[in-house]
Amino acid sequence: MRCVQFVIALLSVIWLAGCQTGRRSTSGFRLPPDGNAERGKLAFVAHKCHDCHTVAGVDLPKSEAEGTIPIPLGGPVAAAVSDSHLFTSIAYPAYKLANFPKEQTTVNGRSRMPPCAERMTIREITDIVEFLQAHYEIREVARPAYY
Numbered sequence: 744m745r746c747v748q749f750v751i752a753l754l755s756v757i758w759l760a761g762c763q764t765g766r767r768s769t770s771g772f773r774l775p776p777d778g779n780a781e782r783g784k785l786a787f788v789a790h791k792c793h794d795c796h797t798v799a800g801v802d803l804p805k806s807e808a809e810g811t812i813p814i815p816l817g818g819p820v821a822a823a824v825s826d827s828h829l830f831t832s833i834a835y836p837a838y839k840l841a842n843f844p845k846e847q848t849t850v851n852g853r854s855r856m857p858p859c860a861e862r863m864t865i866r867e868i869t870d871i872v873e874f875l876q877a878h879y880e881i882r883e884v885a886r887p888a889y890y
């Protein structure tokens with residue numbers, strides 16, 4: 744009997760951990776449904792995101808920043824990239840450093856990506872997420888899923 748109780752307790756802990764309840768849960772996260780990929784591309788260029796990023800299959804102006812190694816966005820992935828990951832990566836770049844070589848992504852242990860809270864609107868980020876989502880492609884074999 745004790746063993747059964749232990750197993751039930753253990754399963755509950757695993758279940759709760761899997762559900763990610765609490766403040767950092769992403770379960771209630773939703774972007775407004777009217778994101779627009781065309782506006783998103785314009786905002787992407789206006790905010791000079793292309794200085795550091797390429798987007799799979801998209802022609803973007805040449806980067807004006809010198810010496811930056813582009814971090815690719817879009818392209819093949821093993822599993823769907825969540826809106827919450829993209830939104831958070833833009834609003835708070837350091838929350839989870841993408842799985843690229845450190846010298847490419849960080850300076851003194853911090854993300855090279857500048858914070859945008861003072862410069863961007865929710866509208867712009869929503870549109871950019873829509874734009875980026877249109878260029879990810881779920882494939883069996885892909886670069887590692889780090890989301």
Ligand code: HEC
Nearest residue numbers: 790791792794795829832833836839840841848854855856
């Ligand atoms: C100065 C360079 C730089 C600029 C400008 C920049 N980024 Fe980044 N970005 C990075 C680096 C470096 C990373 C990887 C490190 C990290 O995750 O913070 C990154 C990560 C990301 C990621 C997560 C990528 C992944 O595969 O998990 C997204 C999404 C992103 N950037 C979007 C944007 C958008 C949108 C803009 C414009 C508003 C922008 N970035 C501007 C350097 C930049």
